Amino acid sequence: MPIQSQYDVIIIGAGPGGLSCAATLAASNLSVLLIDRKKEIGPKPCGGLMTSRGFSLLKGACSSVSTQTVSLHLGKRTQEVPLGKRPLHVIDRTALAKALLNRIQGSANITLRTGTPVAAISEKEISIGNEHISCRYLVGADGANSLTRRYLGIPTRARGLGFHYRLPTSQKADIDLSAIHIFLDRNRFGPWYAWVLPNPSFVSLGTGGDASVFPMGKLRKHFDRFVASLGIDPSTAPFEAGVISYDYQGLESGNCFLVGEAAGLVHGITGEGIYPALISGTEVGKKILDPHYKISIADILRTKKAQDRLARLLAQNGPLAGILHHAASLAVRLPSSRERVLSLLA
Template identity: 25%
Template sequence: MPLNQHYDVVIIGAGPAGTACALALQGSGLRVALVDRKQFPRDKICGDAIPSPALKAIRQLSQAWYDELFELTTKAETRNSRLVAPNGTEIVVQWKARTFNSPRLHFDQHLLSMVKRHTKTEVLENFGVKRLEISAQQATVFPSAQAAPLTAALVIGCDGANSVVARQLTNRTLDRTRQCAAVRAYFTGLSESDEQTSEFFFLDEYRSGYFWIFPVGQGVFNVGFGMLSAQIAARKLDLKQVLRHLTQTHPRLATRFAQAKQLSDIQGFGLPLGGVQRPISGARFLLAGDAAALIDPLQGHGIDKAVQSGILAAQQAVRCFQTHDFSAAQLFEYDRQVQTHIGKKLARSYHLMHFLSAKAWLVNGAFRFGRHPLIKNLLLKAVG
């Protein structure tokens, strides 16, 4: 039972967007609650890559917090990305900025522990949200369990791709052309792999997607495959079967998995792609992270955008309290900030992904010419 059932801000969802938002509100003087339907540590099914922009965003809040993230024991500090074209042409990229891969079971727990230790945020786990009501005076959050509702001046929805906040407070519908689906499992014992290299395989038989091998520390690898939901539906693909087939029969992959041991079941997840402007705010509410559909269409990850948008949401919350204005018009400034700092790049990524997805020959050519340092730098700028 919450100690105080009225807050200035209620953040729904304690993943990277929600925890970044809570960290960014530290020192604001606002009464903040961070709620999540799960008890941490909890697994979050994804590729487990933690891009350097996510870490840089935390660094802008606090150098000490940034340093603390690298104290994670279960991680692989990645230095390289190996990209393989459909015809087998390779590009190896050496990254200058520090980054790592870490199972979300551990990474998200670490972020939440930072919120508990460094802020006055009240954290409520096992707090599922059933519905929300918005009035002129406040937002009311009704829990799914038998408990008293929470009230707040502002609600920030950071509750993922299946966001309750987004479903109830916006008119969002499923668009398979703006949706990806993916599957992943953990393996050990892969050959020709190392803890410093993340690998991406673009396959002629499965366009508009890629297969990945990401080290996550202690000899474990996150192995997965994802592609556009529209293509999955059109071809009636079972992605779990596709992943098994690739690891067992693909000429560039099967030998590497010959002695591998699968540590977990194959599990699936959805990815709402960014690149189109959607309503992500309204009277007394904001959306951030996957709830705001901020997944990069080209790279397939969203943790950096989640952290960045969570911080932008915190900044908007402070502006609302400074002006005592929680209207849709005031909160639309957040939409503009997200579009400026995040949305424009996602739109470019979506158009580039759509352009390349049906043109394996063009991908092969880009990889061939991409070996030239100048062309490689241009490609890196295009994909981030």
């Protein structure tokens, strides 16, 4: 499609949020510009962990490493936790993007521009260098450092940082890197955790946290020691980091929408952001197609509220947080309470 100076809808960001919004608008009579600053759609620092509810939305279009158990490490103790009805899936973000791009391929109403950073937004108009493009609806799917969110004047009060090594699947280690591992250890990782997530192309070994709760320098130092303790030499593996924004303050402002992480839709404990991005992108697409449609993200907000509350409790210093941390990990291990905890997490 030739470049126009006016579209019905402009979506900034072709992550899972922007792509699912575009897929919902595909084959409609609206002209849509989907624009991303990256040349290649897909790669992003991300563990790729998806719960079944998110993975099922992909309808088998994205390969994964799927598992019915997780190795939970609490201090020196390890337990295999069966997931029952809630298996987990680890995907590669490039494969996820490919699966979502397939949904808009051939849609004559959608123009995809890559390698194109949006530099500024003004009322119903975006600027790319000297080029100005106007629209009726603007969708900010531009991730944790959203320009659209800043344009709307919505501050981001809760931010974390996640980082990981992308280890080759052939990496030697003292633990089984083909399994999912979660390491809970308040002294080393603060209230959050470290992870091993094997996807079909690489193994993500990472951790994350909120600098206002646990100093990042300390976390990085502890993480490096932890990696060495697993018998892993990461010196040739790419190290990646990314901001995680989890301050949700709404999706809609007139004809402007925020989806996914631009809206702060990340769960406070698990850091799950792919599923909320897929759902919110689809819901915003439906709203644009039918202005009477009521956006429905109540399930996501319920889980997020519960996780964010728990995260705040765990982030406190003092004995209560220690007890809670221990109780939560114990509850996952006990069959009688496991299902309730898993329903909160996944």
